[in-house]
Amino acid sequence: MKRAFLFLLSVLLAAGIVIAQENLLMVIHPCKTTLGGVAPVYTNGYYLHRLTNGNSATTFAVTPTWATVQADILLVGGGGSGGVKGAGGGGGGILWATNLSLSNGCVAFVGGGGKPGGSSSSGNSGTNSIITNGVNIYLASGGGYGGTGGSNYTSGATGGTSTTNGPNVVGFFGGGGGGAGCTTNTSGAVGGAGTPAGYAGGLSNTNSPYWTAGGGGSPAIAGSAAASMIAGAGGAGKSGFSWDTISGLTIYSGGGGGASYTNAGVTRGGGGLGGGGNGSVTAIGTNGTDNTGGGGGGGYTGGGTGAVGFVLIRYHPY
Secondary structure, three states: OHHHHHHHHHHHHHOOOOEEEOOEEEOOOOOOOOOOOEEEEEEOOEEEEEEOOOOEEEEOOOOOOOOEEEEEEEEEOOOOOOOEOOOOOOOOOEEEEEEEEEEOOOEEEEOOOOOOOOOOOOOOOOOOEEEEOOOOEEEEOOOOOOOOOHHHOOOOOOOOOOEEOOOOEEEEEOOOOOOOOOOOOOOOOOOOOOEOOOOOOOOOEOOOOOOEOOOOOOOOOOOOOOEOOEOOOOOOOEEOOOOOOOOOOOEEOOOOOOOEOOOOOOEOOOOOOOOOOOOEOOOEOOOOOOOOOOOOOOEOOEOOOOOOOEEEEEEOOO
């Protein structure tokens, strides 16, 4: 009898049917995307739902509306853009929390990647990924944009501050700072605040005429400093989130690689492991890999776009 009941229950769960038996409420698929994302995956006793559309909001639909769902969350902010003749963008911040009560009407926002600027202007930092119920807020910040080279050089933007006023947070890591642009001996921008803070972008190099830019920082490792004829590499991203079985990734928010002011014999900076885009000394920097929060690579003719972040929710179906 018990075996037959469990079989019937598994069939109903797979079909997404809500079951109420005495005081045992089973809420199936409580998170509903309104603007896209990856459909829930059932594995190891959990549903995993990954929201992936950058700069879009999703409202949770829980059935019945008065119910709550105990969930774990992983938030990754958007990566900063790379700079033209410049530096790599910083990786987005990360927040991880467990056993949260999510209810009907909670809102999640997926951080978008920063867009590169023009030939003489700075790019844009990534935007924040957020979950809130109107009282508590869980926020993973965006990464800072990489600095530009030439007469309009910049040092890059500071990584955003990851923060929360809610309970049960395992850690929140600030966004990585953008690397320093070419043609002046400047430091990369610092990482954003968090517990711990994100790491800074790399220092630029001023050995004329082979000015080179620093790599973008990540929440885990600083971007590399540039050397003569070698642009700085992006910092590797934060690792250890093995329960993201939807994407198969365990490392996020790598910094973007640096570029140079001249392309004669200069080696580009590589993107940081975890979605950071490669720098380019001949063309546009590579974009960060979307849904990793990686920074865009700096480029000789233009910076790469920062990667979109994501929101991952893991919950039991009852």
